[in-house]
Amino acid sequence: MQRTRRQPEPVSTPRSLSALEKVLLNDFQRDFPLCSEPFRVIAEQCAVSVEEVLATLQSLQERGLISRVGPVFAPRRAGASTLAALAVPPAELEAVAELVSSFNEVNHNYQREHEFNLWFVVTAPDPACVASVLEQIGQATGLPVLDLPLERSFYIDLGFPLWC
Amino acid sequence: MVLNDTDHALIAATCDGLPLVARPYAALAQQLGMGERELIERFGELQAAGLVKRMGVVVRHRALGYSANAMVVWDVPDPDVERIGRLLSAEPCVTLCYQRPRRLPRWPYNLFCMIHGRERYAVQRCLDQIIESHALQSVAHEVLFSTRAFKQCGARYGNMRKLREYAGAVHG
Numbered sequence: 001m002q003r004t005r006r007q008p009e010p011v012s013t014p015r016s017l018s019a020l021e022k023v024l025l026n027d028f029q030r031d032f033p034l035c036s037e038p039f040r041v042i043a044e045q046c047a048v049s050v051e052e053v054l055a056t057l058q059s060l061q062e063r064g065l066i067s068r069v070g071p072v073f074a075p076r077r078a079g080a081s082t083l084a085a086l087a088v089p090p091a092e093l094e095a096v097a098e099l100v101s102s103f104n105e106v107n108h109n110y111q112r113e114h115e116f117n118l119w120f121v122v123t124a125p126d127p128a129c130v131a132s133v134l135e136q137i138g139q140a141t142g143l144p145v146l147d148l149p150l151e152r153s154f155y156i157d158l159g160f161p162l163w164c
Numbered sequence: 165m166v167l168n169d170t171d172h173a174l175i176a177a178t179c180d181g182l183p184l185v186a187r188p189y190a191a192l193a194q195q196l197g198m199g200e201r202e203l204i205e206r207f208g209e210l211q212a213a214g215l216v217k218r219m220g221v222v223v224r225h226r227a228l229g230y231s232a233n234a235m236v237v238w239d240v241p242d243p244d245v246e247r248i249g250r251l252l253s254a255e256p257c258v259t260l261c262y263q264r265p266r267r268l269p270r271w272p273y274n275l276f277c278m279i280h281g282r283e284r285y286a287v288q289r290c291l292d293q294i295i296e297s298h299a300l301q302s303v304a305h306e307v308l309f310s311t312r313a314f315k316q317c318g319a320r321y322g323n324m325r326k327l328r329e330y331a332g333a334v335h336g
Contacts, residue, residue: 025228030218034204036187054184057221061184064227068181071207071216083264083276101315109315112235112308116271119235119308120315146271152263154249157217160225160280161256 020048020056025066029159032069072157080130081123085116085146086137093117096141105133116146165213170198174206175215181222225280232284232309236291237273239266239304245275251298252277257290273306284309 017025023046033041039057043050060066088096093111100120101109109120124130138145173196182188189207190200210216225231240248245263252275253261260278281287288307295301 024221025223029220029223032219032221034189034208034219036189036200036204038188039184039186050186054186058184060221061181065224067222067224069184069221070178070181071210071219072222073175073179074215074217085271097314106315109313110310111312111314112310114306114308116308119310146267148264148267148271148276150262151265152245152249154246154253154261154263155259156253159218159220160223160230160259 018056020046020052021060021065024053024056024060026161080125080127080149081121082130082134082147082149084120084122084134084137084148086118086141086143087116088118088141088143090117092141096143099140100137103133103137105129165209165215167215170196171206171210174203174210229282230280232281232287234279234284234287234291235308235310236277236279237306237308238275238277238300239272240275242274248298248300248303249275252294255290255294257281257287258294272304 024042028042032038035041037050039053040050043053046053057066057069061068086096086100097109097111097118100106100118103122105122105124106120107123109118111117112119122130122133124133134145134147174192177192177196183191185191187200189204193200193203196203207216207219211219225233238248249261249263252258257279258277259280260276262276263274264276266272266274279287279290281290287309291307
């Protein structure tokens with residue numbers, strides 16, 4: 001499936017990035033070559049040396065701008081997980097967030113602007129474990145927990161278009 | 165697709181990325197005691213089976229300045245969920261699109277998508293364009309910008325127990 005860009009957003013590109021860095025960041029998020037020398041294929045497309053490609057990727061990684069170059073695995077469908085939310089009185093938000101984050105089963109925990117202001121993802125080996133974590137959080141906070149498990153994903157991961 | 169022990173080792177060895185060397189597959193193959201060509205072919209099969217969604221540069225949105233992030237939730241009539249879900253997921257700035265249950269009366273929304281952008285106005289503009297181009301004006305929605313990340317760790321497949329669960333799910 002081809003994604004088309006409707007209207008580019010009027011945002012500037014970071015001045016600190018070189019032209020090669022921008023191209024590597026934006027154009028090589030998928031279809032990484034499956035051949036013996038994949039970075040050479042990329043180097044040829046960018047009209048630079050393979051050493052330059054490797055050094056640039058290394059630098060982007062060291063600066064924390066990319067997490068890695070490699071496969072993105074499909075989300076784990078084993079076990080069980082859910083997206084949950086709480087409507088926390090603002091004065092208690094930090095304390096409740098800390099409690100929620102203290103569970104190993106919680107791997108994302110965000111404040112969002114809404115009456116439901118704390119959103120977190122619970123992942124565990126089975127549905128009973130997920131339910132137990134939600135119950136513990138509900139009991140400890142005295143707040144009803146919104147439990148919103150994934151029913152269906154429509155998303156196809158094609159990478160993230162930068163500077164669009 | 166049935167995953168064998170080599171696949172598990174391959175997944176574990178690459179979930180933090182490929183080595184940044186001229187022949188990364190050869191380096192991995194040597195580490196795993198298999199042939200380079202065999203490893204490349206297996207990667208192709210894992211991709212074809214949907215286990216590998218994509219392969220390439222994995223960027224960090226926030227570090228690159230894409231710090232505005234909104235979860236947009238929609239109350240879509242049930243018969244339209246699939247059609248609208250597919251429309252949203254094809255939008256370039258939409259990074260996730262999921263159907264989830266309503267929890268009435270407090271939570272009427274059944275379709276969730278995530279929109280990332282450099283700034284809040286860019287996210288809002290992207291959403292306005294989506295609504296206009298797909299004529300979604302009559303679909304009730306709310307925009308939940310994230311204001312703080314208290315905890316954020318990516319899914320890891322680095323240990324064998326998790327890998328076996330993962331493999332089990334893929335088989336099932």
